Amino acid sequence: MTESITASDVAAPSGPGSASSALRIAVLDRDSGFIQVLSKRLDRLGWEHRVLASPVPADTVVSMRLSALVVDLAVLGPQAWEWLERLCGALPELGIVVCTGPSTVAQRVRGLRLGADDWITKPCHPEEVIARVQSVARRRRRPSGRTESKPLMAGEVEILSDRFQAFVGESSLDLTRREFELIELLAAAEGRVLEREEIYSRLWGYTMVRGDRSVDVFVRKLRQKLEKASPRWRYIHTHFGIGYRFAAESLDVDSPDVDVPASVPVAWDTGDQGELARAREDRELTSDAL
């Protein structure tokens, strides 16, 4: 079984609250040319993806926690229908896109009835495959919704996105919406310094005007609440002339925290290059009319 893992979701590429467009998919196919060109595009999109060259049991697919699976039925041979049916039965939430050679209407209808979400005929353009996977995933996302909420931990603080709150132990910090968005953004970029302008544009959605102190004010409010709830830790660090960095640092001298160095040199973050690349790519194909 051939496997390759590329890309990985780091921080949320878009601002807090907005659904990330990064997906996790697998491609079950043996057509090396197709795989190669598709993989390249998936890389550029920042989607986590796997390439499989042989059928895998449903359990294995389950453990991959995929958003969608692209499959060439030719790889499956005569067992294709049975395999498809079992998989759809076991994972009704999984998006399944069949991408295979020439087929009859009856075959396509059968595949779709068995549970496939889409059927693309090869040869096809990889961009269309991606668009159809996106379409399938878009539909699929709604019911499951916030399933992908993994709590963010730092020091004593736990950030739960689906509750829009941060906790220390069992008590809530009682953050307002903006405060929560700020701590979520900072914590997601843990260790990195975020410039004021970037923080502002991600939280407020537009560029910061010179002299705006909103970010500072909200950092102060956050610090107050963090200080009250978790007095023995410091979380938000100021980098003069640059911005803020989130890192849990214990103030206890007895037990110095192993993970966190006492002081971290200023890191120069060049901003999110991937974001720009993605945006450009989206525009790439949209300029044409029927």
Next chain:
Amino acid sequence: MTESITASDVAAPSGPGSASSALRIAVLDRDSGFIQVLSKRLDRLGWEHRVLASPVPADTVVSMRLSALVVDLAVLGPQAWEWLERLCGALPELGIVVCTGPSTVAQRVRGLRLGADDWITKPCHPEEVIARVQSVARRRRRPSGRTESKPLMAGEVEILSDRFQAFVGESSLDLTRREFELIELLAAAEGRVLEREEIYSRLWGYTMVRGDRSVDVFVRKLRQKLEKASPRWRYIHTHFGIGYRFAAESLDVDSPDVDVPASVPVAWDTGDQGELARAREDRELTSDAL
């Protein structure tokens, strides 16, 4: 504008719990041969369907309460993309299948990105159209199956999906349809915060316009009925600037445990009688004034 209505189906398409395989769809096309043969098959399936020969405003489509729409972009002319985008924006839950003449990859990608769920190229077999509509509609459905039989329990309240009612003890809360859908949605989300926009789009089926207070009004009605039936508990918690969270919270303060209010997480009733008594500690916001 040609219209024909067959069969009848009262249930709202997005209403939780409805799981009939009969769909309500509309076909926007002028190709009489295609329409004729498709209509015949839809009749045989017992699907309620409408044929439209000219573009209709999004509002009209909303009022049709469709499961899916099959559309030939050629009918829309140069406004096709704009129309598609607006419709997808207003009705994110609506399944949209584009069925149109020859197109480029870029066009298909654009349509899918704008929100179309599938794209079929004419000429095509009507059976495949139907299969693809089914596939789209299947994906759109609620996490079907098991939601039906198992009652949701929270505090003193028991929610029976198959009776479309909530009970405290033996007496019904006498909820209207929307009220019930709301409490079911909230309770199914356990302790998570649901944003107004999400609540609205899942209950009403289309995107909430700014300033719409419907969700608030129904939350108030629900609270009134819950308060009357179960005065010693609080269920719906407001998260300012975000939305609502459902969590049963006892108002009884007989225990000196002031820090952690007695709270019972929403749980699937597994027939275990001790479920209620076993009040597992659960994270709660300390401030009810939110």
Next chain:
DNA sequence: CTTGCCTGTGAAGATCGTGTGATGATTTGC
């Protein structure tokens, strides 16, 4: 050490979001 920006802090006013009651429109049941 001094100067000029940058950041921390507190408070006041503006703005926005929510609770609430009421009213008219629409649908449902008889």
Next chain:
DNA sequence: GCAAATCATCACACGATCTTCACAGGCAAG
């Protein structure tokens, strides 16, 4: 068709939240 139930909208009040400002203190370059 009529009456009751249900739903959609509105206006108002109040409080939470956000923005803005002024001033004080801190940091770094010269």
